[in-house]
Amino acid sequence: MEQIKMLKFTVPGQPAGKARAKVTKRVSYTPQKTVNYEAHIKKCFRDKYGEDFIPLKTPVFMYVNMYYKIPMSASLKKKQLMLDGIIRPTVKPDKSNVLKAVEDALNTIAYLDDNQIVDGEQHKYYSYRPRVDVFISEVK
Numbered sequence: 001m002e003q004i005k006m007l008k009f010t011v012p013g014q015p016a017g018k019a020r021a022k023v024t025k026r027v028s029y030t031p032q033k034t035v036n037y038e039a040h041i042k043k044c045f046r047d048k049y050g051e052d053f054i055p056l057k058t059p060v061f062m063y064v065n066m067y068y069k070i071p072m073s074a075s076l077k078k079k080q081l082m083l084d085g086i087i088r089p090t091v092k093p094d095k096s097n098v099l100k101a102v103e104d105a106l107n108t109i110a111y112l113d114d115n116q117i118v119d120g121e122q123h124k125y126y127s128y129r130p131r132v133d134v135f136i137s138e139v140k
Contacts, residue, residue: 017097
């Protein structure tokens, strides 16, 4: 029986969403902040799995936890509620925009194309260590 591959890696830093393409009279382009964040995601994946990782060819499940920085202005009681997951982030970027940045960044390096993602979950939390944790597994 073939073993199902499970990939897990972390993207340190505040989660960033995929921004809409900018359009001028002649050309459409991706904003530099999005380009930089997607490059950061790729680097984190390659640091863990290497440059010669063979992209998955099967349908995949993607589970993404986004951890947003706890505001300095929050009271100690509120900070603890945030750490306990009782107060959850309702701040930008939207989880769907962060997810899109992750999905697009991993095209051709973790899987051939993000159309292979057939199922998944995304969650937003607070933490003193902002980051995005990504879990990818094959669906057999």
